[in-house]
Amino acid sequence: MGLLVKGEWHTDWYDTEASGGEFVREQAQFHGNIGDDTFPAVAGRYHLFVSLACPWAHRTLIFRKLKKLEDVIGVTVVKAEMLDNGWELGKAGELEGALEGAVPSPVEGIEYMHQLYTRHDPQYSGRVTVPVLWDKETNQIVCNESAKIIRILNSAFDSLTEVREDYYPEPSRDEIDEVNAFVYDAINNGVYKTGFATAQDVYEKHYRALFDALETLETRLGKQRYLVGDQITEADWRLFTTLIRFDSVYHGHFKCNQRQIESYPNLSNYLRDLYQQPGVAETVNFGHIKTHYYYSHDTINPTRIVPLGPDIDYGRAHDRRSL
Numbered sequence: 001m002g003l004l005v006k007g008e009w010h011t012d013w014y015d016t017e018a019s020g021g022e023f024v025r026e027q028a029q030f031h032g033n034i035g036d037d038t039f040p041a042v043a044g045r046y047h048l049f050v051s052l053a054c055p056w057a058h059r060t061l062i063f064r065k066l067k068k069l070e071d072v073i074g075v076t077v078v079k080a081e082m083l084d085n086g087w088e089l090g091k092a093g094e095l096e097g098a099l100e101g102a103v104p105s106p107v108e109g110i111e112y113m114h115q116l117y118t119r120h121d122p123q124y125s126g127r128v129t130v131p132v133l134w135d136k137e138t139n140q141i142v143c144n145e146s147a148k149i150i151r152i153l154n155s156a157f158d159s160l161t162e163v164r165e166d167y168y169p170e171p172s173r174d175e176i177d178e179v180n181a182f183v184y185d186a187i188n189n190g191v192y193k194t195g196f197a198t199a200q201d202v203y204e205k206h207y208r209a210l211f212d213a214l215e216t217l218e219t220r221l222g223k224q225r226y227l228v229g230d231q232i233t234e235a236d237w238r239l240f241t242t243l244i245r246f247d248s249v250y251h252g253h254f255k256c257n258q259r260q261i262e263s264y265p266n267l268s269n270y271l272r273d274l275y276q277q278p279g280v281a282e283t284v285n286f287g288h289i290k291t292h293y294y295y296s297h298d299t300i301n302p303t304r305i306v307p308l309g310p311d312i313d314y315g316r317a318h319d320r321r322s323l
């Protein structure tokens, strides 16, 4: 764990002292678009760097899969553990098996993700996060904000594939934005704010907000199959990547342990419905997910023991078709 200061790597844990025990997420710094003159939509030019453990990177893998962009955008997987040097790229052959179609880094001479950031900007200051959408032609980061990358993948390459599914349909955009904001604050980022809190009252505040929000969604999903009506939208995929990690990691490691997702009738069936959408299960790697969290956060789990459970079959039947 660390960050870059004017291009120099520093091994620092998140500074929660300055914020009274609160984990404060840093904003992503690269927000380029695809489809303009700088970054035209071209097959084979752009590349994703992802961690299979990371819920934010997972969103981008799902969109690459659903929009059938495997031949348009390459992908490189980083090691599950994030240690003193931050995210680490494997040696050739080491990680490709973790995700079908993954390739070693196309950017030569880099061992760590922080070297990719300094390749783009030798003076970069900030956290070194995944996912990264990289332009191989100009050696630049196009974007390192998953919310933006999934919008890019949703439509920017449509002329290169036959897939026309739209996960951000015009008529539902206001509602999707509203649900996203609620889910992001209390759930996607909520589990981190709960798990990384270093003061009891801060932990309790985010824990309560998280479980209140899950209760709200449990009720909402009693009336409709997906978060915004009867069609899957980006709002569902953004929630999915947190829910699929919840019982294995956030419940124990982040102390989000009032309930497991398995105990909510609607949320658990909804989670299996999404997991069973074609191609999605292939993007889920519980080995990387569990190893990453339990191994990398040594202030939370210094023994690095990775728990064996829980055993949950996300492939078993769900009841959502009746809605």
Ligand SMILES: N[C@@H](CCC(=O)N[C@@H](CS)C(=O)NCC(=O)O)C(=O)O
Pocket: 001, 002, 027, 028, 051, 053, 054, 055, 056, 057, 127, 128, 129, 130, 131, 144, 145, 146, 147
């Ligand atoms: N806003 C970013 C957040 C990405 C993010 O925080 N990724 C985590 C992995 S789950 C990371 O790389 N953390 C490294 C760090 O904070 O040093 C996005 O959604 O793309």
